[in-house]
Structure formats: structure tokens, C-alpha cells
Amino acid sequence: xxxxxxxxxxxxxxxxxxxxxxxxxxxxxxxxxxxxxxxxxxxxxxxxxxxxxxxxxxxxxxxxxxxxxxxxxxxxxxxxxxxxxxxxxxxxxxxxxxxxxxxxxxxxxxxxxxxxxxxxxxxxxxxxxxxxxxxxxxxxxxxxxxxxxxxxxxxxxxxxxxxxxxxxxxxxxxxxxxxxxxxxxxxxxxxxxxxxxxxxxxxxxxxxxxxxxxxxxxxxxxxxxxxxxxxxxxxxxxxxxxxxxxxxxxxxxxxxxxxxxxxxxxxxxxxxxxxxxxxxxxxxxxxxxxxxxxxxxxxxxxxxxxxx
Amino acid sequence: xxxxxxxxxxxxxxxxxxxxxxxxxxxxxxxxxxxxxxxxxxxxxxxxxxxxxxxxxxxxxxxxxxxxxxxxxxxxxxxxxxxxxxxxxxxxxxxxxxxxxxxxxxxxxxxxxxxxxxxxxxxxxxxxxxxxxxxxxxxxxxxxxxxxxxxxxxxxxxxxxxxxxxxxxxxxxxxxxxxxxxxxxxxxxxxxxxxxxxxxxxxxxxxxxxxxxxxxxxxxxxxxxxxxxxxxxxxxxxxxxxxxxxxxxxxxxxxxxxxxxxxxxxxxxxxxxxxxxxxxxxxxxxxxxxxxxxxxxxxxxxxxxxxx
Numbered sequence: 001x002x003x004x005x006x007x008x009x010x011x012x013x014x015x016x017x018x019x020x021x022x023x024x025x026x027x028x029x030x031x032x033x034x035x036x037x038x039x040x041x042x043x044x045x046x047x048x049x050x051x052x053x054x055x056x057x058x059x060x061x062x063x064x065x066x067x068x069x070x071x072x073x074x075x076x077x078x079x080x081x082x083x084x085x086x087x088x089x090x091x092x093x094x095x096x097x098x099x100x101x102x103x104x105x106x107x108x109x110x111x112x113x114x115x116x117x118x119x120x121x122x123x124x125x126x127x128x129x130x131x132x133x134x135x136x137x138x139x140x141x142x143x144x145x146x147x148x149x150x151x152x153x154x155x156x157x158x159x160x161x162x163x164x165x166x167x168x169x170x171x172x173x174x175x176x177x178x179x180x181x182x183x184x185x186x187x188x189x190x191x192x193x194x195x196x197x198x199x200x201x202x203x204x205x206x207x208x209x210x211x212x213x214x215x216x217x218x219x220x221x222x223x224x225x226x227x228x229x230x231x232x233x234x235x236x237x238x239x240x241x242x243x244x245x246x247x248x249x250x251x252x253x254x255x256x257x258x259x260x261x262x263x264x265x266x267x268x269x270x271x272x273x274x275x276x277x278x279x280x281x282x283x284x285x286x287x288x289x290x291x292x293x294x295x296x297x298x299x300x301x302x303x304x305x306x307x308x
Numbered sequence: 309x310x311x312x313x314x315x316x317x318x319x320x321x322x323x324x325x326x327x328x329x330x331x332x333x334x335x336x337x338x339x340x341x342x343x344x345x346x347x348x349x350x351x352x353x354x355x356x357x358x359x360x361x362x363x364x365x366x367x368x369x370x371x372x373x374x375x376x377x378x379x380x381x382x383x384x385x386x387x388x389x390x391x392x393x394x395x396x397x398x399x400x401x402x403x404x405x406x407x408x409x410x411x412x413x414x415x416x417x418x419x420x421x422x423x424x425x426x427x428x429x430x431x432x433x434x435x436x437x438x439x440x441x442x443x444x445x446x447x448x449x450x451x452x453x454x455x456x457x458x459x460x461x462x463x464x465x466x467x468x469x470x471x472x473x474x475x476x477x478x479x480x481x482x483x484x485x486x487x488x489x490x491x492x493x494x495x496x497x498x499x500x501x502x503x504x505x506x507x508x509x510x511x512x513x514x515x516x517x518x519x520x521x522x523x524x525x526x527x528x529x530x531x532x533x534x535x536x537x538x539x540x541x542x543x544x545x546x547x548x549x550x551x552x553x554x555x556x557x558x559x560x561x562x563x564x565x566x567x568x569x570x571x572x573x574x575x576x577x578x579x580x581x582x583x584x585x586x587x588x589x590x591x592x593x594x595x596x597x598x599x600x601x602x603x604x605x606x607x608x609x610x611x612x613x614x615x616x
Contacts, residue, residue, distance in 0.1 A: 093479075123593070142447050142449055142450065142598070170401050195478040195602055198595065198602060199583075199598070201593075203590075203592060218400055218401070218526070219400075222527055284489050284511060287509065290450070291451070
């Protein structure tokens with residue numbers, strides 16, 4: 001027993017020394033000293049692989065925040081709903097949207113199994129029901145009383161009302177809808193490609209965020225119809241989607257094994273400090289604060305993984 | 309005299325009625341009822357026309373905030389410094405940068421007249437020296453104690469220190485530099501094409517913002533060298549710039565006559581209210597707040613102007 005206590009004491013001392021040492025490190029150094037337990041491997045079950053002619057976009061879904069929509073989207077992917085459909089809208093400093101180009105014509109719109117099941121919006125979640133930890137960030141936010149990260153996703157929190165919701169940061173993925181709150185059936189999705197349009201928070205269901213390949217969306221030619229839709233009359237055509245698949249449906253040797261930095265660890269606290277106070281030589285002024293949408297997504301491909 | 313007072317009283321009553329009416333309008337309706345005095349015409353002297361093979365980008369310079377840098381940039385444009393140089397860096401969710409691709413090799417870098425004049429950074433300005441009005445926005449900001457608009461540019465303010473500075477919002481244009489604070493000579497410029505990198509505020513000189521054509525920068529292919537620079541070894545080439553000209557040097561019939569919504573008018577206050585509380589039918593939740601970088605640039609081409 002004494003030996004165990006000694007070991008634990010020593011381990012705590014080492015951990016404390018390491019943690020105190022980490023306080024001086026810049027972001028790249030923190031990544032370098034990070035340990036495997038500082039990273040999580042998203043379940044392939046919660047990933048969407050969107051293959052475009054130009055490259056692959058990988059989205060992580062957030063079933064903790066939008067369980068019914070995530071189930072619907074996985075179901076649509078298994079039905080290969082989006083294969084051969086298209087990117088229909090690219091609005092600068094706003095969103096890229098994909099859907100059936102004939103979505104406005106009810107009789108032409110591609111059908112799917114399960115469309116008779118109603119899909120009410122999932123705009124926020126009760127804090128009590130949230131299964132993942134909410135890690136509050138220390139700085140004030142323009143839009144939410146509190147902001148932080150839950151399982152790597154930027155989120156807002158209203159403590160009085162005991163609700164939490166995902167933020168429309170760059171790379172967030174949401175469910176397009178018409179005017180009626182429940183008019184989004186999950187077939188039309190969008191990704192944020194500009195300054196965070198936070199006025200959309202709690203107006204639309206956010207279902208996840210892009211982990212990799214956002215550039216294949218953000219660098220697309222802008223549309224010049226109303227709201228950035230591609231306009232036939234301006235010789236603009238929707239851009240074809242090869243396929244969208246749930247990661248677990250992708251052949252093992254074609255999967256990307258990504259790891260995402262955990263947001264509930266001591267290392268992440270140090271990372272937050274390092275990003276609030278940039279000590280890199282180039283910086284001569286430290287903001288001392290950070291906005292959750294200005295915090296980069298930290299991912300890496302799992303060591304030892306071979307992509308065939 | 310009595311007649312004048314009556315006229316003034318009536319005018320005030322009408323203005324008040326109009327203003328109270330405007331309180332109920334959404335953004336597009338406010339634009340529709342705006343009067344010519346709600347718009348300003350930027351001086352062509354303060355505009356830069358950046359012509360790329362794909363289209364034209366128009367930048368408005370901010371001599372109130374960076375007088376020496378703006379003078380240098382105008383001088384460089386008159387010397388046709390950037391003609392035939394290139395876009396060398398496109399980093400996703402961050403910046404597009406243009407410069408001499410040989411800028412790192414001192415002997416090869418394109419020379420210009422006046423390069424012997426030192427150019428210290430212009431990171432902020434004394435409130436007393438600021439010639440334009442600072443219109444404070446009502447909401448809290450993560451990075452600055454106060455934010456607002458000065459002559460249409462989003463700015464921060466520190467009342468205790470009596471300083472103000474321009475914000476790195478989407479479309480802001482700044483002066484690239486090396487590690488030394490005074491190492492930017494104005495030949496290497498960047499534009500923000502992602503979520504506002506506000507940690508750059510007061511670290512780099514901001515010289516203005518893009519009024520039109522940002523999409524010709526934001527939709528460029530991303531670079532895959534370090535920091536998003538185009539990498540020769542990855543078969544990426546800098547993208548040529550046809551020319552950059554001061555508006556006043558552009559032939560009259562090739563100029564674009566833009567008008568920008570003023571930010572110090574009663575109409576703008578109504579616009580701010582309309583954008584903080586989106587009453588359009590589509591919105592079911594009003595944020596009740598707004599971040600200055602989430603406020604759109606409102607421009608129009610001057611009525612009656614014919615582009616030849």
C-alpha cells in the first residue's frame with residue numbers, strides 16, 4: 001500500500017511538474033509533448049465522407065446535440081441519397097449548401113425511405129441530458145452568456161435556462177430549412193465558410209463540423225443567384241457530389257484514421273492559455289482572450305496508419 | 309422667422325415619424341427607404357483596384373488609421389510595383405497574401421523608389437487624433453473593451469488608454485511583416501478570408517478593407533506549403549496579378565462608382581437594430597446582439613453610373 005501511495009505521489013509530482021512546464025509552451029510545442037491520451041479517435045460511425053471530384057471532406061456528426069437529425073443523416077447516407085446530387089449554393093463569407101438541385105419541385109425531388117417520419121428542429125439541449133462535459137472558456141462572448149467546448153465542438157450555454165447548443169463556427173454543418181422551423185428534412189445540408197454567422201445559432205439545427213477538407217468547399221466558385229445559389233441563367237451549374245458515406249460503411253483500407261485533440265484535459269487548458277496569449281516570437285501583443293470560433297481544429301492522422 | 313421655425317418643426321416631426329417607422333423595418337427595407345445622404349462615395353484617391361485574371365477586387369484604404377502606410381501603398385501602386393507580381397499565399401480560414409514571389413531573396417526582390425524611408429508600424433491611433441467619428445456598438449466583444457464603426461470600418465477602442473484600432477474582420481487588408489515590428493515595407497499585403505483572426509489586432513498594421521470582389525481572393529485554390537504559401541515542390545505556382553492601381557489613376561470610364569452606407573446616421577442605428585434582431589420571417593430566434601465582424605458591408609453602385 002505504501003508503495004502504491006509513493007508511486008501515486010511521485011506520479012502526481014511529475015504530472016504537476018509537467019503541467020507547470022507546459023504553461024510556458026506555445027501551441028506547436030504543446031502538440032509535440034502531447035500524449036496519446038490527449039487525443040480521441042472519433043467513431044467512424046459518426047463520420048461522413050463527402051467525396052467531391054476535387055477531394056474529400058470529412059464531417060464529424062454530433063449525436064449529443066442533434067440525435068434525431070444525425071440518425072436521419074446516417075440513414076440518408078446509407079441510402080446513398082446524395083450520390084450524384086450536387087452543391088447548389090456557395091455564398092461568399094457565409095455557407096456552402098448541398099441538396100437535390102430539384103429540391104424545390106416536390107414531384108422531382110429524390111425520394112428516400114423514412115421521409116414520412118417528422119423531424120422537429122434540435123436547436124438546443126438540456127444541460128441535464130447532455131452526456132458529454134461542457135468545458136467553459138474564460139472569456140466573454142458577444143452572443144452567448146457562456147461558451148466552451150463539448151467533445152471538441154464549440155458550444156454555447158445558458159445557465160439560467162440550463163440549455164446548451166452548438167455554435168455556427170467556420171466549418172460547422174447545419175440542416176437547411178425553409179421558413180417553417182420543422183421544414184428541414186436533413187436532405188439539404190450546409191457548411192459555414194466565412195466569419196461565424198452566429199445569428200444562425202438556435203435558428204437552425206447544427207449537426208456537426210468539418211474535421212478535414214473544408215477547403216474543397218470554401219474554395220468553390222461563388223454562386224451569383226439570390227443567396228449565392230448557382231444560377232442557370234448565369235451559366236452556373238450545380239457541382240456534382242460523387243458520394244457521401246458514413247465512415248463505418250467505407251472500406252477499412254479507404255478510411256482516414258483521424259485523431260482530434262480532446263478538449264477536457266489539462267493539456268487543452270494549456271493550449272487554451274497558449275492561444276489566448278500567443279508567445280510565439282512573431283507576436284508583440286497578446287490578446288489575452290479568445291473567441292471559440294477563432295480556436296483551430298486540432299487533428300492529426302493516427303500514427304502508423306497507412307492509407308492504401 | 310416663424311415660418312422657418314414651423315418648417316423646422318414640421319421637418320423634425322416628419323423625421324421622427326420616419327425614424328419611428330424605420331424601427332420596424334428589416335435590413336432590406338431600410339436599404340429601400342435610405343436616402344442619398346445615408347450613403348457616402350469613397351474618394352477614388354483612397355481606392356485600390358486590384359485586377360486579377362479572374363476579376364477585380366476593390367479595396368478602400370484607411371488613411372485615418374495608417375496614414376504612412378497608406379501613402380506608401382499609393383506610391384507603390386503609382387510605381388506599378390505589383391503589376392506582374394503574384395498571390396503567393398492562400399491559407400484556408402485565414403488570409404490571402406500578395407507580394408513579389410522573390411521577396412525572400414533580397415537581391416531579387418523588385419525595387420521601388422522610397423524604400424529607404426523607414427515605415428514604423430501603425431497599430432493604433434490616439435482617439436484625439438482620429439478625425440472620424442467612432443460609433444460605438446452596444447454589445448460586448450471578446451477582444452476589445454469597446455467596438456464600433458469609424459467611417460464604415462470596424463474598429464476597437466480602449467477608453468482608458470484613449471486608443472483605437474481597426475479590426476481583422478473578413479475582408480480587412482493588412483501589411484505582412486517578418487518578426488520585427490517594423491519589417492513590413494508595404495510591398496506584401498494580405499486580406500482576411502476566414503473567421504476574424506482578431507489575435508492579429510494590434511500586431512499588424514491594418515490599412516483598409518475590401519469593398520467589392522473579395523470572392524476573387526477567397527475562392528482561390530489553397531496553398532499547401534507552410535502557412536498556406538504556394539509550394540513549388542507541390543506543383544503550386546504563385547497566381548499572377550495583372551495590376552494594382554489607385555482609383556484616381558484609373559481612366560474615368562473604367563472606374564466603379566461605389567457608395568458605402570454611412571455608419572454615423574440614424575438609418576445606420578436602425579440597421580444595427582435590424583441586424584441584432586432579425587425580424588425576417590425565416591428567423592424564429594433573435595440573437596439580440598451582433599459582433600462587428602458579422603455586420604455585412606453595405607455597398608451599391610451609384611445610381612445612373614454607366615460602366616463602359
